[in-house]
Amino acid sequence: MTAPNIILVEDDPPLRTLTARALQENGYAVRLAATAPEMWRAFEQGPVDLVLLDIMLPGTSGIDLCRELRRVSDVPIIFISAKGSETDRVIGLELGADDYLAKPFGTRELVARVRAVLRRHAVERAPADREKGELAFNGWTVNLPRRELMSPTGAVVELTGAEFDLLVSLCDNAQRVIARERLIELSRTRLGDSSDRSIDVLVSRLRRKLSSAGNPAPIITVRGVGYMLNTPVERR
Amino acid sequence: MRQAPHLALGLIGRVFAILLLAVLVEYGASTFLYERASQFSVRQDEAHRLAEHLLIASKLIEEETPNHRPEEAAELTTTRYAIAWRATLPKPPTVSPSLDRLTQQIVTWEPDLARRDLRVSLTSPGRDGFIAGALRLADGSWITFRTRQPVAELDMAISRILLALTPAVALILIGGLLLRQTLRPMRDLARAADLVGHGAVEVEPVPERGPGEVRDVVVAFNAMQARIHRLIGDRTQALAAVGHDFRTPLARLRLRADAIDDDDLRTSIQHDVVEMNQMVTSLLAYLSGEDEADVEAPAPTDLAVMCATLVDDVRDHGGKARYHGPDHCEVAVRRVALKRALTNLIDNALHYGKRVDVRLDATGDSVTIAVEDDGPGIPAAERDRALEPFVRLDPARGRDTQGFGLGLAIVQRVAAVHGGQFVLDDAPAGGLSARIVLPRS
Numbered sequence: 001m002t003a004p005n006i007i008l009v010e011d012d013p014p015l016r017t018l019t020a021r022a023l024q025e026n027g028y029a030v031r032l033a034a035t036a037p038e039m040w041r042a043f044e045q046g047p048v049d050l051v052l053l054d055i056m057l058p059g060t061s062g063i064d065l066c067r068e069l070r071r072v073s074d075v076p077i078i079f080i081s082a083k084g085s086e087t088d089r090v091i092g093l094e095l096g097a098d099d100y101l102a103k104p105f106g107t108r109e110l111v112a113r114v115r116a117v118l119r120r121h122a123v124e125r126a127p128a129d130r131e132k133g134e135l136a137f138n139g140w141t142v143n144l145p146r147r148e149l150m151s152p153t154g155a156v157v158e159l160t161g162a163e164f165d166l167l168v169s170l171c172d173n174a175q176r177v178i179a180r181e182r183l184i185e186l187s188r189t190r191l192g193d194s195s196d197r198s199i200d201v202l203v204s205r206l207r208r209k210l211s212s213a214g215n216p217a218p219i220i221t222v223r224g225v226g227y228m229l230n231t232p233v234e235r236r
Numbered sequence: 237m238r239q240a241p242h243l244a245l246g247l248i249g250r251v252f253a254i255l256l257l258a259v260l261v262e263y264g265a266s267t268f269l270y271e272r273a274s275q276f277s278v279r280q281d282e283a284h285r286l287a288e289h290l291l292i293a294s295k296l297i298e299e300e301t302p303n304h305r306p307e308e309a310a311e312l313t314t315t316r317y318a319i320a321w322r323a324t325l326p327k328p329p330t331v332s333p334s335l336d337r338l339t340q341q342i343v344t345w346e347p348d349l350a351r352r353d354l355r356v357s358l359t360s361p362g363r364d365g366f367i368a369g370a371l372r373l374a375d376g377s378w379i380t381f382r383t384r385q386p387v388a389e390l391d392m393a394i395s396r397i398l399l400a401l402t403p404a405v406a407l408i409l410i411g412g413l414l415l416r417q418t419l420r421p422m423r424d425l426a427r428a429a430d431l432v433g434h435g436a437v438e439v440e441p442v443p444e445r446g447p448g449e450v451r452d453v454v455v456a457f458n459a460m461q462a463r464i465h466r467l468i469g470d471r472t473q474a475l476a477a478v479g480h481d482f483r484t485p486l487a488r489l490r491l492r493a494d495a496i497d498d499d500d501l502r503t504s505i506q507h508d509v510v511e512m513n514q515m516v517t518s519l520l521a522y523l524s525g526e527d528e529a530d531v532e533a534p535a536p537t538d539l540a541v542m543c544a545t546l547v548d549d550v551r552d553h554g555g556k557a558r559y560h561g562p563d564h565c566e567v568a569v570r571r572v573a574l575k576r577a578l579t580n581l582i583d584n585a586l587h588y589g590k591r592v593d594v595r596l597d598a599t600g601d602s603v604t605i606a607v608e609d610d611g612p613g614i615p616a617a618e619r620d621r622a623l624e625p626f627v628r629l630d631p632a633r634g635r636d637t638q639g640f641g642l643g644l645a646i647v648q649r650v651a652a653v654h655g656g657q658f659v660l661d662d663a664p665a666g667g668l669s670a671r672i673v674l675p676r677s
Contacts, residue, residue, distance in 0.1 A: 012484045018491040082483035083520075104487035104513055106506065107494040155536035155566040158545045158575075205548060208563055209541050 003029040004049040004118055009039045009065070010080065011054060019052070022107040028114065036060035048075050050118060052101075055081040055092070063091060070096040076121045078113055080105075094145045135171045136234045138218055140210065142171060149209075157209055166202050170219065174233040179226040203227055252412045263404045283341035286317070290354075290371060290381060291346045293319050298373050305377075315384060322378045325370055335367065421446030421454055432461055472523050479516045479523070486513055521576055522625060522642040522649075532570040534654075539574075539603060540565040543594045546578055555586055561596030567603050567676055569654060574672075577650040578605065580643040581670045585609035589667050598676075602656075606671045608663035619660040623648045647672065 006028050010016040013034070020030045031046075033039040039051075051069065055062035066077055079092040082103040089100045098117045101110065135142040139152030147164050149157045159167065169178065169186045183199050203219060210217035218231040293312045300308045305321040312319040339356045343349055349371060356369035359382070368382040421442070428442045441458040444451050490509045496502040540562050550557035578594075585592035589609030597604045614622050621627055625645035644658075647670070651658035656674040663669035 012488075015484055015488050015491070018488055022491055022494065082480050082487075103483040104490040104509055106490050151538060151564075151566065153536065153566060155538045156571060157538045158542045160545060160549070205544075208544070209538075211563055 003027055005029045005031065005047050006050045006052060006114065007031050007033060007039060007042045007048055008052045009033045009036075009054055009062070010052075011035070011056070019110065022110055023114070026107075026111045036065050039065065043069075043073075048073075050076045050078065050114060050121075052078050052080060052114070053097075055079055055083070063095060066092065066095045066097055076117045078117055090146055093147060096145070134236050135168070136236060137171065137174070137229070137231045142167060144168070152212060159206075159209065162198075163202055163206050163209070166199075167206060170227065170229040171233045174229045174231065177222045177226050177228045181226075183226065251415050252408070255411050255415075256408050259404045259408055260401075263401055267401070280341060283338055284345045286338075286367070286381075286383075287342040287346040287349060289314075289317055290342070290379075291348055293381070294349070294352060294371060294373060294379055297321055297379055298375075302377070309379065318382045318384050320380045322370075322380055325372075325378045326380065338367065339369075418447060419450075421450045425450075425454055425457055428461065429457065432464060475519065475523050479520045482516050483513065486516070518580075518642045518646070522646050532572055534568040534570050536566050536568050537571045537574075538564055539567050539569065539605065540596055542571075542575060543578065543596050543605060546575075546582055547592075547594050550582060550586065550592065556591035557582070557586075557594065558591075559594050559596075561594075562598065565596055565598045565603060567598075567674060569674065570650075573650045573653065577647040577672065578607070580647050581607040581672075584643055584670070585611070585668070588612060593663075593665070601676050602673055603676055604671055604673045606663075606669050608665060608669045609667040610663070610665045611667040613662060613666065613668040614660055622660060623658070644670075 006023055008016060008020055008023070008030055010019060010032075011034050016032055016034065020032055023030050031042040033042045039053075042048075053062050053066060053069075062079065062081075066079070069075070069077065077097040078099045078101055079089075079097045080101045080103060081089075081092070092100050098121070099113050101113055133144060135144065141150040142148075142164075143150065147159075147161075149159050149164070149167065151157050165186070166183065169183060180199055203221075207217040207219050210219065218229060220228050220230045222228055289312075293309075296312065297305050297308050302323075309319045309321040335356045335358055339354055342354065342356065353372040354369065355371070356367060359366045359368045366383050366385075368380070370378045370380045372378055421444075424442050428440070441461070442454050444454050444458070446454070486509055490506065493502055493505040493509065496505065541564065543561065544559045544563075547557040547559040582592055582594065585607050586609070588611030591610055593606075593608045595604075595606040595608065597606075623644050626641050627645075628641040644660075648658045651672050651674070654674050656672060659671045659673065661669045661671060
């Protein structure tokens, strides 16, 4: 198996070197770029599995670059930002970035994010469908690009990343039973620290959040097997 | 704001008063002099006419036989004077001040009347006074007379003064309004000065109008205001840029630390990086918090779920936390800002106490979120100071506190942006209860 190819776009030379080294030590092939034109050159040099993109670049901003990149390619993108503000995160994800990494980050966090995004990308090979539009059930709306859940009355309902991924997995398999093992597998593609227990905890938290005015959440437990979202899901 | 009404009353009021006084004195004095002169001549005139009429009446009536006298008297009654003949003198009305001066004037004009025992008095004194009187004829019978129109001399004088003052009052009102208009730029200026430094993001120059002196002040003020805002803006931006650029070397340090083999050294350097990053985060949140909160539009948000999620997060990281409240509570808020505020409060609670209780109480018109800990709390006397930025209350504990002491200042600001309140109080468990009260509209 060949090493996944990563393009790293970062304008600070020492940080670029350090990040590249961290990635190479974990088995990734890294091509370096400091500016937007350098990135395009690296992009044409060979296959690309993932782009790590600093949002603050001289010349073109990372956000513009991300938009241009999305126009020509479906390659997974991870944003790196020193701002760490919620607005940046939302903009990045809306533009089609797959994940977001705030400076400063450690080697472990970096590698975990890269691994998770690559795995998720490999699992969900339905790019046209992915990360765009909304899922709707029982009046609830799941906004995929913004990673937001809206209640039937239009209020934003806070979900953690793991809860959101779990909900999306349940929606993708609506009205079918998903085995607990499969859910654990799916949630591992995210950050890789889920145990058996935490899936049950996540489900109970999600149930509480999805209940409304005496109506229980439409997630049912199938004893000894797994869970099921017991309502049709509409994609828009 | 306390200055503004003082200015409006003070300056305008004073000028108003001076204007009023000047006009009053001027009109008062001239009216008085004029009144005295005209009153005199009017009275003289009246006295002469009455004297002549009485003289003619007395002579004509005397010439008639008593039988014809009433008819004659009726004939002598004009629109001005009512004349009647009586055999005896009727009793004069009880309250009828005699008019000695008028009697004097009449007698002086027609000395013939002097021997006729002329009596002149003012009937029904008050608003409508009539001059009435009697004079004796040669045979001992009497002629009574009475003016047919009220004279009301004193009333006339006062109403005349009032009449004369009407234009003066109108002038004063117009003058006052004009003055108010003229001084309006001053009021605008006071208002604008009051806003400087209170976090108004937009610098709005005061319109340059009004009289020359005022305009000069306005121009100078606008320049000063712009200078202050530029200074604040520069400083904020510089600090934000520093904080921001700080994160790249921090990221380098963090990655370099991973290469250290010594476990203890690596962990402690990683810990330092985390702490420094938290300081940068709180500084950036404080400096840009205002703009960000202004930019973020309020959107309906489930606050109960937000609180529960934050509590879950604490538990996932091994902390002791509980959420008490309804499962759902939807309120329109600035979500990012409010979440940051709650995160600050929960981090604080866990820093000073061992466990944190988050309570949400929703009533019809407000939502209260209380974050309670079981730590030492904050003495009532120091609570105000705790809300100030860059203030840390625990010098005795040394430098184990993270951040710059901005946590509560940020919360305070977020509460204010929502039109709500932030209150520090004693928690039932003995620690601190930090409450955000948000209006529900």
